[in-house]
Amino acid sequence: MDIAARPAAGGTILDITGDIDLAHSPAVRKALLQEIKEKKTPKVYLNLEKVRYIDSSGIASLVEGLKASRDLGSRLVLYGLSKSVREVMELSRLQKIFEIHDDEAQATAS
Amino acid sequence: MDIAARPAAGGTILDITGDIDLAHSPAVRKALLQEIKEKKTPKVYLNLEKVRYIDSSGIASLVEGLKASRDLGSRLVLYGLSKSVREVMELSRLQKIFEIHDDEAQATAS
Amino acid sequence: MRGRVSKSRTTRRESKQPNDEMLLKLELRSNPEALCLVRATVERAAEVLHFPEGDARAIVRSVDEALANVMRHAYGGRQGLPIEMRCRRWSGESTEGKQSGIEIVLQDHGIAVDPTKMKGRPLNEIRPGGLGLHFIRQSMDVVEFSRKNGKNQLRMVKYLTPTPRPAGSEGE
């Protein structure tokens, strides 16, 4: 699991590499909340291209991020969802709740 | 494990999909010897692009194929070796014994 | 002359001895780092039994969520405690008639499951948590919790829906 931050259109991209499971969702949650609540980044992009798997604890971390960004009036944008990650979003009925784009170009243009 | 045959320049391509390990090397051996000894195909290409792993029993099957083709004056040509398969060839000191090409175009032009 | 030369299948051999239906037994500890190992193992087990990719993902997801629940709830987050997983080829009767599939049984020594708590949150409430059991129940055909000899047991079965093999695919 690796989380790296880099600047992007109006905000910051967090590039996640690895599986977001019970072992690693706390790190994702921490990085997200730091970006949203502490740094008050207006637009946080989560690049999930290199995420093979996400479990319900990972989804919980994303939901926490979403709630924090809604509270602050900022945006959380996801992109690069693999088939497996997309499936889990659908099982959770969250595919319409999150702002989801296909790739970085689309996400940053949004 | 799946083995499919299709015609190619001067011979036949065997497309292998899956791992050539103790469970599946007998099937590869059988397909190879059938092509070389029974059908007497003058040039047999082994497409290894979709082989993630080969073990020593798989190497043994290829060596049997090579011996049979040498006996009959025909050719056995390998291509599409992954890093892992290439490594095993080198550990076996067979990388110079087999005729190995990068891809199908190179192999069929050889 | 395009044609399939050979297709190795693994389903025939061991039909007589029920013992041989065992694919494997895995003993792990309640450390979240072990989850990715188990996922890899289960994914291949599903592959060996010829589950389609989507079903294989569903099986992997269920095992992962169930193990995460054991670690978080049954063991209250304590690490280093034992969990067992047994994985076998299953065949039997379902309401739809004769079935084959995969059976996965998990066992732990944690606190007994409280049946009144064993439900996720309503899916239309947007809040963190409460999704794992939904994922499991949506993915598996049989989900049975029980307690025996001081151990919690979760038994899950997924049926293998026979996919018609493409014509001419049985070359020899």
Next chain:
Amino acid sequence: MRGRVSKSRTTRRESKQPNDEMLLKLELRSNPEALCLVRATVERAAEVLHFPEGDARAIVRSVDEALANVMRHAYGGRQGLPIEMRCRRWSGESTEGKQSGIEIVLQDHGIAVDPTKMKGRPLNEIRPGGLGLHFIRQSMDVVEFSRKNGKNQLRMVKYLTPTPRPAGSEGE
């Protein structure tokens, strides 16, 4: 502002209790179809311990070849017979000083290994077979065969050579 935010590592936690160093124990049968499951498991175990890819492949290859030898030689090709694999984080002393790494122990109930036969063929002879032990010895730092209580045991250790982490990679 490019920078690493977090890097989850798994090596610190359980240094006190040696028991916790166990990654997993796997019981399988002497069926070649099980090999791909074990390879997947071992690959992830090596990943969890931060072995570089090439070393991970070497470890996977050694376990696969060793299991294949148990199936073919110790069990003479009979299927359905038990094999155990234990996999733990290892730390100790080697001739090069303090080392950490992975330890994999295989056990079977097959015929005793004949030490005079335990060698591969000369590598310059081109003939099928006789490569497995070469692969194992070329890949692992420790390879020990022993027999205890009617069981064959093979213990293999691979050292983790510390790779310097890229500058600035510890963001928090």
